Amino acid sequence: MSTQPAETSHGIKDNDLGVARWKIILASVVGTTIEFYDFYIYATAAVSVFPLIFFPGDDPQIALLASMATFGAAFVARPLGSIIFGHMGDRVGRKATLIGALLTMGIATFIIGLLPTYLQIGLWAPAMLTILRFCQGLGLGGEWSGAALLVTETAKPGKRASAAMWPQLGAPFGFLLANGFFLLLTLAFNYDSAADGADHVFIDWVWRVPFLASIVMVGIGLWVRLSLEETPVFKQAIAKDQRVKAPLKDVFAKNWWQLTLGTFIMYATYVLFYLMTTWVLSYAIGAPETGGLGTAYNDFLVIQLISILFFAAFVPVSGYLADKFGRKPTMLIITGLLIVFGLLFGWWLNADIIVSDDGTLNTTRMVLFMIVGMALMGLTFGPMSAILPELFPTETRYTGSGIAYNVSSILGAALTPFIATWLMGAFDVSYVGYYLAAAAFITLIFLALSPETKYRSLSNLDTDEIQRTRR
Template sequence: MSTQPAVTSHGIQDDELGVPRWKIIMASVVGTTIEFYDFYIYATAAVSVFPLIFFPGGDAQTALLASMATFGAAFVARPLGSIIFGHMGDRLGRKVTLIGALLTMGIATFIIGLLPTYFQIGLWAPAMLTIMRFCQGLGLGGEWSGAALLVTETAKPGKRATAAMWPQLGAPFGFLLANGFFLILTLAFGYNSAEHGDNHVFIDWVWRIPFLASIIMVAIGLWVRVSLEETPVFKRAIQKDERVKAPLKDVFRENWWQLILGTFIMYATYVLFYLMTTWILSYAIGAPDAGGLGTSYNDFLVIQLIAILFFAAFIPVAGILADKFGRKPTMLVITTLLVVFGLSFGWWLNADIIVSADGSLNTTRMVLFMITGMALMGLTFGPMSAILPELFPTETRYTGSGIAYNVSSILGAALTPFIATWLMGSFDVSYVGYYLAAASVITLIFLALSPETKYRSLSDLDQDEIQRTR
């Protein structure tokens, strides 16, 4: 008699898992929290620190653009990471692949904390920084899809989108940890970017602490993931010999349309995310003569930390809505709201409105803008770890969902801070919002073309069903 777990048509019962459900949830949320923490500390440093110590010389705008370019290097690496780790995940299993992705990301982040600066070794410094950023991208490219599959392939019947919220919560949790850590350090050492510039101990060495401390969290994540078992859905694929030798080849041959759908379904989410986390920080703390608002880093970081709570709060709301009403109608409504939000950027953020005559920021207006954007971010991001895996069959699910997610990161996130900075320099803040609105319209088109995946069984999903729902 088979010892493999039974898999229900649309979910997994608790006694079929092999490990407690809380451990699966913990492994997914802890792992993605660590990965996003590593990613965010780089994003924060890329705006506030790296232009000063890795890209000195010239004007502030040029240094910021150079720093943003290295920020984008990770997004070039992420699709490659999804291919490498996707192959491992579809061939060797979810568990071992998640461990590999975590170590890749964590070691690269730790090394960044040890790098010499431009003033010590010249151009080798930004070159080494870019390489480590590339490695961060490789790790994150394999992390998200593995964590998403971990919870969706073990979800209770009818609760897949709700279960899928757990890896998504890693994004706001990681943001809170990373930026909270930076805020504590700036307060403890009395650093104010608007006053001190590069002449401060924070720029000399304190910025390294969050990067070095990440190795502690990596050790915790590694401990959790080593204790996991494979998902019942993947065990069933092994039992039935459904694994393919070349998942990448198969996913491009059999599921090319799902790759396109998944990429553009995620597109607006990524644009919004990096506007609300990276670009808005550079706009807020940038000098007024360079087109910024002249706010201190500490003051604006407090606003971001408040707003990110709404990001976290609306992720489970989106999961519940997607389980109740379906993925497609839920996302169509949310993405329409993103169009409206993008068209309102000029009203929210124009410097003549949000900065008073004495040069101080209208904090209330900025807080409300950030809360609105982050709440929408939670709503659009929450269902994604259910929607993308549901598009693909088991034998190519890790590879397919990972490629779609990470190619979208290039289109929607790698270019976003750079394009937004250019739009600000060439036009005004309204055009940054128009960029978001245009991206949201593109996502709306592909959502309209997509199938409803709420009722699909991940264990029974095959290529014939994929073809019928095109």
């Protein structure tokens, strides 16, 4: 009987990766956890803190809008980040690029925690905040695709989707850390954003703690990533001289269809995510006279934190299903379930049903809605870090998967809260669900047009093969 160690699908000995595999997993999870942690601490601060200290004025609505404008700067920067770091990732390597993306994102977040306020330096304060938020977006634009490639290009044969689910866990982990941290701080310092003003100790300095604490995760991620080897797939690309001089030019010239597929395959996932996090929070805590449910912020945050556990639990389930049954059939069924879920929004969330006559929220009904939505989020989000990289050849994989992921974020993330809020004002909550169902139907069409990528070899995949199996 042979005692030779088994080879992976990338042509290297599996025991060569065995010792490093836990570092690969940790390096991918830490980066994406920081990504979503940064997003949520900024989102929370942009609503409750930044209008008071960076955009003070007589009109609190204008201050809030100005604060949210800086929040949106990251969405503008993310596609640019995917181009910059994608070029580096396809030319220099996955490891070095991941380190650069992590430092860009992490250092910007840490410095936000040190910024002086408007009362201290005037207009320089919001200007510096916007610049740092833009830098966060640049880092985020390069982080996800690098983390996805790190695990997919070192995965065991037949286990690529299961390996690729690790960076996807960064979304629920980051949410739990960020919102859990803010919840604990608000409770510890007895801060109520609806009642307390700018003279509260939370506004004075406590809000800085979550931003400054992110440097701990950055340090861990940096230590792990510095100790990693380059992925075997990229090493093979170097050995075979497969790198291209201009990955961005090549990916648009040769892989425009894969960019289109990846963008819209991811589209419904982003719409669902921002409906289940950003929009539903505004709907739940909004005043009844404006169409909201009138729930206390801390009470609803607890419901969200419970539901996020189901998000995390179903990410590995979807990875297993995608490996066992294939990416395409798994995602077709999950996306079909998203359509059904969207069509039932009115039944779940209608204020006449979910709020009693005395104004009390039907907590059980809301918890069940959030659990189902977040479980579906885990199912649809889990396989994405396998599907998107598998669409592209090695020489443009970092650039292509990053652009598809981040352009989809603009369509599904930046626009969704606004569209959902408008639909609520013009019609009712059931139309928000119809919007989700429509987005899922669009994704369903592009899934039907996409190839099955489960059996593709990432190391042997070239542009000609993709062109032959394009549909």
